[in-house]
Amino acid sequence: MAKHIAIAIAAHPDDIEFYMAGTLLLLKEAGWEIHYLNVASGNCGSAERNPVKTRITRMREARRAAAMLGATWHPSLCDDLEILYEMERLRHLAGVIREVQPAVVLTHSPQDYMEDHTNTCRLAVTAAFARGMPNFRTVPARRAIGNEVTVYHAMPHGLCDDLRRRIVPEIFVDTTSVRDAKRAALGCHRSQKEWLDASQGMDSYLRSMDALSLTVGKMSRGFKHAEGWRRHSHLGFCAEDTDPLRAALRKRYQLNPQYTA
Ligand SMILES: [Zn+2]
Numbered sequence: 001m002a003k004h005i006a007i008a009i010a011a012h013p014d015d016i017e018f019y020m021a022g023t024l025l026l027l028k029e030a031g032w033e034i035h036y037l038n039v040a041s042g043n044c045g046s047a048e049r050n051p052v053k054t055r056i057t058r059m060r061e062a063r064r065a066a067a068m069l070g071a072t073w074h075p076s077l078c079d080d081l082e083i084l085y086e087m088e089r090l091r092h093l094a095g096v097i098r099e100v101q102p103a104v105v106l107t108h109s110p111q112d113y114m115e116d117h118t119n120t121c122r123l124a125v126t127a128a129f130a131r132g133m134p135n136f137r138t139v140p141a142r143r144a145i146g147n148e149v150t151v152y153h154a155m156p157h158g159l160c161d162d163l164r165r166r167i168v169p170e171i172f173v174d175t176t177s178v179r180d181a182k183r184a185a186l187g188c189h190r191s192q193k194e195w196l197d198a199s200q201g202m203d204s205y206l207r208s209m210d211a212l213s214l215t216v217g218k219m220s221r222g223f224k225h226a227e228g229w230r231r232h233s234h235l236g237f238c239a240e241d242t243d244p245l246r247a248a249l250r251k252r253y254q255l256n257p258q259y260t261a
Pocket residue numbers: 011012015116117
């Protein structure tokens with residue numbers, strides 16, 4: 001049986017908190033070991049501080065947030081807007097997958113508002129796919145692993161793809177009980193408050209996070225706060241009916257009948 005280990009792989013420091021941390025916290029409560037990786041350093045996330053200072057600040061914030069979530073922190077692989085679908089990143093990320101041996105990978109939506117997110121998704125999916133291929137070389141070199149992995153995609157920013165079309169969740173996860181803990185983790189990214197207020201017109205990032213989970217909660221017609229997910233094809237990853245989130249989260253997991261319809 002696969003070990004109860006999950007890894008969240010996001011693009012930027014604070015993306016995990018916005019889209020995935022509620023589900024991670026619930027997995028942790030269910031006895032799972034959880035891991036936290038932002039592919040990019042967040043070095044562009046400031047209009048006042050230079051990239052070196054910003055990178056250091058955001059790494060400290062992310063480490064604090066990961067500690068608050070009870071997650072193992074993994075270092076970033078590159079800077080913002082440098083998340084390209086290319087071999088160096090893929091070898092590094094596949095190395096992390098082989099080291100962590102997750103049964104669950106949580107990552108961005110294949111459709112999202114900017115390419116750091118969509119490229120992170122593509123890299124995470126292929127890194128998981130390559131876990132068991134002995135002839136694929138990772139950096140650092142790690143032996144191929146045999147376990148099943150199930151990949152889940154978070155909701156895109158704004159709940160729409162890059163062409164403004166609505167994305168509907170397949171799965172709702174009830175994050176109401178962990179809402180405060182999720183907010184506290186997001187609050188660790190203090191440098192982002194001013195930046196997001198100025199650059200993206202977000203009145204407050206904490207309020208934006210709540211608005212998102214309340215909207216997804218409303219879509220679920222049952223949960224107050226929720227995170228939405230779509231399960232990746234099982235082909236090359238796990239058995240067709242393998243759905244560890246359902247098994248682990250039980251009554252906090254609900255399928256969306258609209259999705260398959
Ligand atoms: Zn992001």
